[in-house]
Amino acid sequence: MRLHVGCAMWTHAPWQGRLLPHPLPPAERLRAYATWCNAVEGNTTFYATPARGTVESWAAQTDPGFRFVVKLPKTITHERRLTGAEEPLREFLDAIEPLGPRAHALWIQLPGSFGPGDLGTLAGFLHRLPPAHRYAVEVRHQAFFEDARAVRALEGVLGRAGAEWVPFDTVTLFRSPPTSDAERDAWVKKPRVPRRSAALTDRPIVRYLGRDDVSRTVEGWGHWVGVVTDWLREGRSPTVFVHTPDNAEALTLARSFHDAVRARVPELEPLPEPAPVEPLTLF
Template sequence: MRLHVGCAMWSLKSWQGRFLPHPATPAERLRAYASWCSAVEGNTTFYAIPARETVETWAAQLPSGFRFVAKIPKVVTHERRLVDFEAPLGAFLDALEPLGSRTHMLWIQLPGSFGPQDLQVLGRFLRRAPDGYRWGVEVRHPDFFTAPAELERMLTSFDAEWIPFDTTTFFASPPTSDAERDAWTKKPRMPLREHAITSRPVVRYLGRDDSESTVDGWQKWVTTVAAWLREGRTPTVFVHTPDNADAPELCRRFYDQVRAVVPDLEPLPEPLPLPEPDGPLTLF
């Protein structure tokens, strides 16, 4: 029985000296993050394909059971819209190869303009994509949510997961901080979806900068994730807030709440102790 939890990134300036060493190399920060959380969203891979040597340093810091959910580069999903994708996708998969099984899922985040009329394009992509990978698809066109059956059938045929981005808690009341006001203009207003297709569901949840509001909003996910675990599924849940200042701690708090409902779930390991700083902490 396994539940994995993680954040949208593994390093943030406000985490230094609290969750991560300060000062520290990028590799040391990743190693410390991986002692707090057991998964991470690979959002940076959306913007650029990392060098293979960089990924080798990631792999050296991550335990074998860690889950890296890697976002397919935007050149494939947004610029080429899943057409003529072989060269950039091949370069991306070659770069990720050092992660091995820690590449838990390849995450296809589609633009809001990619709607049900484009389903055949998605189907051709999944048929032609290399074997041996798990695929997750995040859609943002509202018509997929009002009539989900066709997309669900297609994903089921490829054993691919529908990755929901739950922003309902965030948009339930007006923003109250600068980070929330910024996110209010950028984050998509997505309908709630709690249905899993595969044995490996992935959830992206956006809360508020107020931790208690975030916790109140995820109670439905505690119930859903507990049910998935009892069904034999191995979910991964990513906790976001607009400023992400407390995200690693919130991930563990979510895990503990699920474990309170499902006592057979093993506790998370204790985070690595932080070394004493050499001097006063700064954010820079």
């Protein structure tokens, strides 16, 4: 039994020399991160399809059981809105092929303007995707959280395609006013939607956004500790990504979340031991 946990990135300046060895060449950074967590969000692919050689390096630095949840490029999801995107989709699928089983799910994050009236487009797009991959969809239109008919319609589209609905839980962030620059920035940019915690498949994916204050982040994820515990006991295989506005402690928080679940499910397989960080020297 395994719970996969991770962060929004595998390299982050506040981690360097404190949690991860520094300096490290690019070809070693993901390997070091993978001693802390067993999953990562592939957010960089949203901005550009990576070179195949780059993806080969990602695969070489991780075990086959490591999970990438890789975001489709914005060219496909935001600019073309899933229509007429055959060529960029082909290029993307070819680029990520070296990940093999590590490509746990291809993540279709849709813009806030993509609403119930666009579900036919989403259904057609999912139907045309190759069955070799799993797919996970994140929506941000308010109707999918407030209109029961829209919720049922989206669940139907995803269910027929065997796709998961990815919740982005920002409830803790918006529970009280921001107290840092990073939190103020997140208040402007992140979606303010109700929490959703229903799984559609045997491999649910959760994105949880806390606060820069570690204690408030831990306090806010209590709901998810219970939900993930239940999923594991039902035989599901969840993946949970922990974010904070500045992500300075996200790496340790992801492991703490795993520990909190393992305290309730002792048979859960432990995470690997983090790579030691050598002290900095002057010479």
